[in-house]
Amino acid sequence: xxxxxxxYKSDCKFFRGDIPCTxxxxxxxxxxxxxxxxxxxxxxxxxxxGAIGDVIRTTPLLFxxxxxxxxxxxxxLTHFPEVVPSLVDKVxxxxxxxxxLLQQTEFAKVINLDKDxxxxxxxxxxxxxxxxxxxxxxxxxxxxxxxxxxxxxxGIFDPVNQENTKSYLQEIFEIVGWEYRGEEYxxxxxxxxxxxxxxxxxxxxxxNTGCGGRWVSRLWPDHCWGELVKLLQEHNYFPLLLGGxxxxxxxxxxxxxxxxxxxxxxxxxxxxxxxxxxxxxxxxVTMALHIAIGLKKKVVLFNNIFNRHEFELFGRGVIIEPExxxxxxxxxxxxxxxxxxxxxxxxxxxxxEIKILLPNTKY
Numbered sequence: 001x002x003x004x005x006x007x008y009k010s011d012c013k014f015f016r017g018d019i020p021c022t023x024x025x026x027x028x029x030x031x032x033x034x035x036x037x038x039x040x041x042x043x044x045x046x047x048x049x050g051a052i053g054d055v056i057r058t059t060p061l062l063f064x065x066x067x068x069x070x071x072x073x074x075x076x077l078t079h080f081p082e083v084v085p086s087l088v089d090k091v092x093x094x095x096x097x098x099x100x101l102l103q104q105t106e107f108a109k110v111i112n113l114d115k116d117x118x119x120x121x122x123x124x125x126x127x128x129x130x131x132x133x134x135x136x137x138x139x140x141x142x143x144x145x146x147x148x149x150x151x152x153x154x155g156i157f158d159p160v161n162q163e164n165t166k167s168y169l170q171e172i173f174e175i176v177g178w179e180y181r182g183e184e185y186x187x188x189x190x191x192x193x194x195x196x197x198x199x200x201x202x203x204x205x206x207x208n209t210g211c212g213g214r215w216v217s218r219l220w221p222d223h224c225w226g227e228l229v230k231l232l233q234e235h236n237y238f239p240l241l242l243g244g245x246x247x248x249x250x251x252x253x254x255x256x257x258x259x260x261x262x263x264x265x266x267x268x269x270x271x272x273x274x275x276x277x278x279x280x281x282x283x284x285v286t287m288a289l290h291i292a293i294g295l296k297k298k299v300v301l302f303n304n305i306f307n308r309h310e311f312e313l314f315g316r317g318v319i320i321e322p323e324x325x326x327x328x329x330x331x332x333x334x335x336x337x338x339x340x341x342x343x344x345x346x347x348x349x350x351x352x353e354i355k356i357l358l359p360n361t362k363y
Contacts (some may be wrong), residue, residue, distance in 0.1 A: 043106075
């Protein structure tokens with residue numbers, strides 16, 4: 001009996017080696033006569049571990065990578081694979097198995113955008129024709145080259161950060177030696193989720209009331225959220241309380257005292273789907289901010305401790321800062337004993353900005 005001879009093309013972008021490729025499973029094609037064959041020239045690795053919002057706002061790089069390197073495979077190492085776009089060829093968690101694989105792979109480019117010690121150490125250990133971003137030098141994070149120098153300095157010297165006029169996106173494109181051209185976030189939504197929000201046709205304003213347990217210097221007081229809810233209700237908007245487990249008790253109290261709708265907490269994919277129901281989102285600098293931007297929602301952003309130039313809202317939002325200056329630049333906790341600056345973002349001001357961005361024609 002003669003065994004049929006099979007050939008395989010390991011240089012194909014779809015070839016896996018451990019399991020059948022997608023075109024074979026979907027269409028039954030074999031390598032010998034496959035119309036889906038795309039010769040892969042090389043591999044480009046992005047290292048962006050976290051946080052979730054930072055992973056989302058790194059996705060605009062993919063547009064330029066695929067434009068400049070259409071035949072390259074793109075891999076991404078991260079703590080949050082759930083928000084990495086499906087067009088990335090391989091998404092890897094940061095664990096021992098991934099490190100072993102990466103250290104035995106040759107890359108055309110390694111782009112490490114994390115100044116995390118472990119990320120920098122890994123980037124230094126990898127084989128690549130070109131490296132961008134950050135590496136390890138004498139046991140400490142360091143810029144790979146001159147392209148990374150500006151972003152490195154803004155992270156270690158407050159005066160440099162405060163004087164910076166470049167957005168985060170401009171900075172990360174600059175790290176790779178490219179000019180930023182307005183590329184937007186890429187964020188995918190699970191459309192299988194179905195929501196029956198009782199808004200009766202009213203514009204939905206998502207109120208993301210928290211900012212995580214660490215950065216309490218960014219928190220807007222609860223009474224301000226309550227006053228904003230009242231203004232929205234009086235003018236025929238539908239306030240929708242948003243948050244995670246850290247905000248659950250707060251949102252339950254706000255819902256009980258104001259009547260604002262609070263659907264509860266959800267996993268990340270379902271939370272993204274919930275934010276997608278909103279017409280506008282009011283938020284501090286949090287994961288929800290970058291989710292809203294990725295979903296192309298209108299945004300009212302509270303900012304106090306960061307450089308406002310960092311944020312790109314793509315013409316769909318406004319940044320509101322306290323009317324008294326913040327004295328706690330880049331500090332997780334407020335150390336100003338004279339006043340808390342977030343008390344000086346007034347609900348009436350926030351509501352006026354909401355009306356400009358999201359006029360309610362039914363009122």
